[in-house]
Amino acid sequence: MRDSKLILPDPKRRRLITGLGALGASAALTGCDSLSRNDRVQDLLGATDRLTRAAQRLVSSRESLAREFGERDIAPTMRANGSTDPSNDDYKRHAANGFADWRLRIDGLVRQPGDFSIDDLKAMPSRTQITRHDCVEGWSCIAKWTGAVLGEVLDRVRPTSAARYVVFHCADNIYGGPVKYYESIDMVEAYHPQTLLAYGLNDDRLPIANGAPLRLRAERQLGYKMAKYVMRIELVDSFASIQGGNGGYWEDRGYEWWAGI
Amino acid sequence: MNKHNDNPYANPPERARVIKRHGLFTRVWHWVNLVCLVILLMSGLQIFNAHPALYWGNDSSFDDPALQITAMRGDDGAPMGVVRIGGYRINTTGVLGLSRNDGELDTRAFPAWATLPGPQWLAMGRYWHFAAAWVFAPLLLAYLVYTLISPARRRLVWPTAAQWRGLPATIAHHARLKFDHSADYNGLQKLTYLLVLFGLLPLMVLTGLTMSPTMNAAWPWLLDVFGGRQSARTLHFIFAFLLVAFFVIHLGLVLISGVFNNLRSMITGRYRLGDDAPADKDNRHA
Numbered sequence: 001m002r003d004s005k006l007i008l009p010d011p012k013r014r015r016l017i018t019g020l021g022a023l024g025a026s027a028a029l030t031g032c033d034s035l036s037r038n039d040r041v042q043d044l045l046g047a048t049d050r051l052t053r054a055a056q057r058l059v060s061s062r063e064s065l066a067r068e069f070g071e072r073d074i075a076p077t078m079r080a081n082g083s084t085d086p087s088n089d090d091y092k093r094h095a096a097n098g099f100a101d102w103r104l105r106i107d108g109l110v111r112q113p114g115d116f117s118i119d120d121l122k123a124m125p126s127r128t129q130i131t132r133h134d135c136v137e138g139w140s141c142i143a144k145w146t147g148a149v150l151g152e153v154l155d156r157v158r159p160t161s162a163a164r165y166v167v168f169h170c171a172d173n174i175y176g177g178p179v180k181y182y183e184s185i186d187m188v189e190a191y192h193p194q195t196l197l198a199y200g201l202n203d204d205r206l207p208i209a210n211g212a213p214l215r216l217r218a219e220r221q222l223g224y225k226m227a228k229y230v231m232r233i234e235l236v237d238s239f240a241s242i243q244g245g246n247g248g249y250w251e252d253r254g255y256e257w258w259a260g261i
Numbered sequence: 262m263n264k265h266n267d268n269p270y271a272n273p274p275e276r277a278r279v280i281k282r283h284g285l286f287t288r289v290w291h292w293v294n295l296v297c298l299v300i301l302l303m304s305g306l307q308i309f310n311a312h313p314a315l316y317w318g319n320d321s322s323f324d325d326p327a328l329q330i331t332a333m334r335g336d337d338g339a340p341m342g343v344v345r346i347g348g349y350r351i352n353t354t355g356v357l358g359l360s361r362n363d364g365e366l367d368t369r370a371f372p373a374w375a376t377l378p379g380p381q382w383l384a385m386g387r388y389w390h391f392a393a394a395w396v397f398a399p400l401l402l403a404y405l406v407y408t409l410i411s412p413a414r415r416r417l418v419w420p421t422a423a424q425w426r427g428l429p430a431t432i433a434h435h436a437r438l439k440f441d442h443s444a445d446y447n448g449l450q451k452l453t454y455l456l457v458l459f460g461l462l463p464l465m466v467l468t469g470l471t472m473s474p475t476m477n478a479a480w481p482w483l484l485d486v487f488g489g490r491q492s493a494r495t496l497h498f499i500f501a502f503l504l505v506a507f508f509v510i511h512l513g514l515v516l517i518s519g520v521f522n523n524l525r526s527m528i529t530g531r532y533r534l535g536d537d538a539p540a541d542k543d544n545r546h547a
Binding site: 033036042044045046048049051052056059060061064065066067069073075079132134135136137138139140141142219220221222250253254255256260261 | 308309311312314316319320321322323377378379380382383384385387388389391392395470472473474475476477478479480481484490491494
């Protein structure tokens with residue numbers, strides 16, 4: 001379970017304030033808990049998210065690959081986190097008939113929006129990789145994933161030059177709340193060769209607990225980026241108007257948009 | 262070498278025996294580091310609490326952690342805090358696994374008083390951790406490069422031939438809690454600082470980076486050096502507590518070897534030499 005209880009303010013208000021050293025000085029003056037709830041401090045702390053992103057983009061090339069492992073490294077079970085069995089009627093109906101009528105909708109800033117069945121996706125260039133899933137909580141789990149290479153799928157719908165982010169809209173209302181899970185990655189991560197729309201896990205169909213019928217694998221990011229139960233992919237130039245405006249379910253609850261560390 | 266003798270010129274008046282021991286860069290670095298390391302430790306414990314178990318290797322063998330801090334029911338049915346290391350179980354009720362927070366019993370690995378922020382709040386713990394790391398790591402790099410390229414600073418931390426030979430004597434001296442107050446660090450001090458500055462602190466940064474999936478793609482050698490992401494996480498935890506041990510010893514020695522003089526030297530730079538200390542200008546600190 002995740003423990004986030006409090007929410008950071010609107011990121012548009014976060015500004016890059018220079019002089020990170022002031023942070024330590026103010027920490028010594030008052031209790032750190034009240035500091036953690038202070039807007040200016042949250043702005044300052046939030047600025048490091050973009051700093052980390054810029055620095056990590058600087059040292060990693062577009063093609064630098066996540067480590068791939070051997071068959072014997074695969075964990076006995078791939079730990080399922082977050083939603084493991086979406087309870088809404090629409091999803092249950094799809095699950096009941098084996099996702100035969102399920103279609104992935106891709107729209108937004110694309111020239112050829114489309115709907116794709118699992119068989120359509122399986123017919124596209126695919127990749128199988130044994131990779132490590134890293135949860136923001138600290139644990140890791142190795143599994144074998146098979147899926148359509150997202151970059152190839154995107155080439156079919158032809159993103160416009162205005163497209164900057166790929167948003168994944170999901171079927172699960174996590175923890176039974178009214179809000180549905182969603183996530184976003186940028187075009188660099190979307191066109192990374194290991195970024196997959198995965199429909200297979202450990203040489204089998206992707207189980208419901210791990211996101212059937214389709215989940216994202218973005219191997220250079222933390223687990224919360226890798227949306228499960230993907231129903232729709234939307235290309236946007238900004239995610240400010242989607243749900244809480246921070247680019248993801250956990251981002252709206254205070255976690256960093258850049259999940260590379 | 263300097264010898265203590267009765268020559269009046271070798272024993273200058275009181276004022277001259279106060280030297281400038283620490284340069285501005287060292288002093289600022291020292292105190293900024295203290296703030297950073299406290300924030301890094303406490304926010305690190307907050308992050309650890311999100312999954313209070315350690316493993317060895319690439320991934321997490323959930324059934325067989327190397328270390329786990331948890332809460333469970335004791336034989337009498339009462340809740341208790343437990344630390345499990347391998348096959349051993351230690352009752353840590355009140356501190357680890359189960360502790361009081363505002364009078365309420367809370368099941369959490371490290372208690373609220375030790376974490377930043379106090380309540381379970383992983384997202385905010387991460388923000389504090391990475392913000393402090395962004396101050397700490399570049400300053401550490403600057404300090405280490407400065408120390409390597411400056412001959413004067415190299416002399417500060419590298420023991421002289423005489424100090425290497427005198428190490429056993431220095432250790433015996435320290436064991437009897439006798440301290441010199443000379444301009445130069447003694448051999449034992451230098452070795453300790455070398456180990457912390459060029460060993461523990463860079464290892465903290467590197468094991469931290471090894472936990473980043475993007476860094477694993479950028480610098481895959483990190484995984485080979487530390488034996489996988491979960492090994493790196495375990496080492497990060499161990500090194501952090503070695504730093505805590507250094508901090509405790511460092512603080513203890515500062516307190517018993519002349520707390521006012523020591524503190525003044527790290528605030529204003531000025532340090533009063535002991536009566537029998539050599540006043541060799543060459544040994545002065547930059």
